[in-house]
Amino acid sequence: MSIQQSNVAEKKIATREGFGHEIVELGKKNKDIYVVDIDIGKSCKTTEFAKQLPNQHINVGIAEQNAAGLAAGLATTGKIPFISTYAVFGSLRMLEQIRQEVCYPHLNVKIACSHGGLTPANDGGSHQAIEDMGVLRTIPNMTVIMAADYASTRKLVAKAAEHYGPVYLRFTRDTVPVIYGEDEEFEIGKAKKLKDGKDIAIIANGDTVHLALKASQLLENEGVSVKLLDFHTIKPLDREAVMDCLSTGRIITVEDHNILNGLGSAVSEVVAEEGGAVVRRIGVQDRFGESAPYEKLMEMNGITIENIVATAHSLLKGTR
Numbered sequence: 001m002s003i004q005q006s007n008v009a010e011k012k013i014a015t016r017e018g019f020g021h022e023i024v025e026l027g028k029k030n031k032d033i034y035v036v037d038i039d040i041g042k043s044c045k046t047t048e049f050a051k052q053l054p055n056q057h058i059n060v061g062i063a064e065q066n067a068a069g070l071a072a073g074l075a076t077t078g079k080i081p082f083i084s085t086y087a088v089f090g091s092l093r094m095l096e097q098i099r100q101e102v103c104y105p106h107l108n109v110k111i112a113c114s115h116g117g118l119t120p121a122n123d124g125g126s127h128q129a130i131e132d133m134g135v136l137r138t139i140p141n142m143t144v145i146m147a148a149d150y151a152s153t154r155k156l157v158a159k160a161a162e163h164y165g166p167v168y169l170r171f172t173r174d175t176v177p178v179i180y181g182e183d184e185e186f187e188i189g190k191a192k193k194l195k196d197g198k199d200i201a202i203i204a205n206g207d208t209v210h211l212a213l214k215a216s217q218l219l220e221n222e223g224v225s226v227k228l229l230d231f232h233t234i235k236p237l238d239r240e241a242v243m244d245c246l247s248t249g250r251i252i253t254v255e256d257h258n259i260l261n262g263l264g265s266a267v268s269e270v271v272a273e274e275g276g277a278v279v280r281r282i283g284v285q286d287r288f289g290e291s292a293p294y295e296k297l298m299e300m301n302g303i304t305i306e307n308i309v310a311t312a313h314s315l316l317k318g319t320r
Contacts, residue, residue, distance in 0.1 A: 012175035015207075016114040018153030019171050020045025023082060023112070026161050027053045033161060034074055036060060036067045038085040043173075044114045046084045064089045068097035068109075075107040080161060086120075087113035087170055091132035102166050103141040109167075110160050116146060116170035117256030118284065118301075119207065121294035128289035128297075129170075134261030136168045137235040143188060144235040146170040148209035151180040152192075156232060159188050170206065174294050177210040179230075189233045191241040197225035200312050201245035201277075204254040205231045205263050208282075208303060212254050215308035224312065237266045246276040250315040254308060256298070259283040280311050 027033045027049055037059040041047045050057040060067045064085060071081035083090060090113035091098075102109045113132070120127040137144045143165065147153040153171065160167040186192065191203075195216055204212035209230045216226040227248055229241055245251050251271065253264035264281030271277050284301045298304060 011178040013150045013178065014172050014175045015147055015150060015153040016045050016171040016173065018147070018150040019112055019114070019157055019169070020048060022154040022157040024049050024052055026158060027056050030080070030161070031056065032079050034058065034079050034081045036071050036074075036081050036083045038062060038064055038067050038083070038089065040085060043086070044084045044112075064093045065097050068094045069101055071109045072097075072101040072105075072107050075109050080108055080110070082110045082112045084112050086127065087116040087129035087132050088127055091129060091136055091168070095135065098136070098142075098166070099139050103139045106141045106165055108164050110169065111167070112157070112169045112171070114171045115173040117172070117207065118289055118297040119173040119256070119294055121174065121297060122291055124291040125288040130258045130284045130289060131261070133168070133170060133234055133257055133263075134265065137266065138261070141166055142235065143167045143233070144170075145188065145233050146206035147232050148206060148230050149176055149179045151178065151182050151184060152186055152230075152232060155184065155186040156188070159186060163188055172207050174207070176207045179210055179213065186232065189236040189238060191238040192230040192232065193228070193241070194230060195226055195228040197227040198248060199225040200250040200252065200315060201227040201229070201248045202252045202254065202308065202312070203229045203231050203242075203245065203263065203267055205234065207256050208254040211303065211305050212308060215305045215312070218305070218309050219312055224316065231263055231267075234263050234266050237270065239270055242267055242270040243274055246271065246274060249277050250312075251277050251279045252308060252311050252315070253279065253281050253283070254303065255283040256303060257283055258286055260286055278315060280315060282307060282311060
């Protein structure tokens with residue numbers, strides 16, 4: 001495994017950039033790949049695709065529900081459409097169309113969304129998608145993915161293009177540290193084990209993986225053995241990887257998403273069925289965001305290195 005730990009907190013790039021770069025390469029190789037834009041290509045990083053591959057690009061304007069229907073139609077002709085918009089629109093505004101026109105008939109539509117979680121920050125609570133992955137993971141046939149960094153985003157976008165069926169891909173607006181090397185491979189539904197340990201397990205995804213990595217390093221400096229996993233796919237969830245964490249007896253989940261119905265809930269469902277561990281969920285505390293800097297919003301919800309370490313100490317002491 002090639003993890004660029006020396007680059008953590010040094011080189012940073014938004015995962016939406018990874019999507020923008022990868023979709024151009026995929027479109028050049030496969031003329032069936034289309035991008036369906038909703039008039040925000042500059043923010044969602046699809047302007048280069050439109051420039052280089054204009055015959056595979058459609059801009060429907062500010063009409064998300066229309067985009068979903070159009071993409072469904074393209075999929076019925078054998079095309080592989082990627083709807084590109086903000087996460088708050090690509091999940092909730094298009095929800096009925098996603099359910100009825102994409103997932104119900106199991107069509108090969110990808111919904112690629114920037115501005116996931118709290119990363120829209122100063123755009124305010126209306127633009128911060130904090131419930132999107134939870135909502136979409138409840139719909140049959142849907143696959144839900146949030147990569148941790150630029151390299152993993154490119155690999156998982158490519159995997160999504162190969163995978164038949166509806167996929168929701170969630171990207172960050174803000175920059176996040178580089179974690180993986182370009183040669184690292186990823187598989188949909190298969191978690192990445194970054195560290196192996198026996199005292200406590202930390203499970204994270206998306207823009208919280210680098211926080212969990214730093215927290216695990218601090219804990220290891222104190223003599224705590226940490227098992228650390230990147231759960232880039234929350235549906236289908238890597239059930240075996242969760243069960244592998246049960247031996248520690250203590251699990252912390254970390255996500256930039258409502259603690260209800262996201263990664264923490266998905267992991268807790270497995271633990272409740274299998275037993276043998278206590279779970280603590282770190283994430284958005286069932287509240288809407290505010291207009292504030294990204295780091296401040298994360299701090300307000302306890303999504304910090306310090307809180308991960310403190311939660312680990314609480315579990316190790318057997319306290320709540």
